[in-house]
Amino acid sequence: MSTPNINFTPEQITALFIDAAREGDTDLLTQFLDAGMTPDAADSRGYTALIVATYNGHIEAARLLLDRGANPEATDLKGATALSGVAFKGLQDIAALLIEKGANVDHANHAGRTPLMFAIMFGREDMARQLLASGANPDLEDADGTTSRDLAQRQLLTGLFAESKEA
Template sequence: MTDHKINFTPEQITALFIDTARSGDTELLSQFLEAGMPVDCIDSRGYTPLIVATYNDNLEAAKLLLEKGANPDAADLKGATALSGVAFKGFDTIADLLIEHGASVDKPNHAGRTPLMFAVMFGREAMVTKLLKAGANPDHKDIEDVSARILAQRQGLEHLFS
């Protein structure tokens, strides 16, 4: 009987960990973390397990990662944070969780767009209200000199800012 040992590269292990966050398997996520996997490791696109878990609406995985010290403001290679993705998708409960754990409501991506801007762009009215109540700046401007307030006016959503 020959011993067939499988050797994974660090990149493959990171990819498996991030795929586990994407699928929301908290048991396997816990095993990775207990084995010493860095909670804020990144893949080739700069995605962290938290970014991937939240973008895929995996609340329990996001809770676990945050409890284990995940940075709620970690950004991918485009500068987008977990809250940006959640604002775009309209995942209100996960947005609450991120904000409770200190996520910046105004952290812009590399184009200067904030979570509030994404919420407005995709018509996520409840998210817009949530972010404004959490202190988001409706007048922050992106690299095109456009703010969330301006976007809202263009889309007929200015009532959200009154």
């Protein structure tokens, strides 16, 4: 009895790689990377393994991918980076790792929204403070002309900028 010859398309292989990141399966991610998979391979939505691993809270998978060359500034099709996703979810430990590895705290997506804006919009006050402490600019405007300060006022998080005369 012969073993069937199974051929996967590049898209299927990338999907399996992204799924391993979604599950935080560092052993499988390592096998893919050792076999030559590029750490920044993206699916049809532009999601890289790093974006998916971080969004799902898998810090060890994120650390592995970053150590193996994943770009912390890679974007999905909407222009969002891994830091945008963790800011929205409030995953501070992963945000610290991404920033340590070179993520730009002020990277704006295609709508001009920064990680700080996402943290504020979703009420992640501790994350917002962390981003501000890491140098995030609260005065950048999105495509609608709205700043993080404006968003904080709307969310009643004005204490974020208590040291500022403008808040």
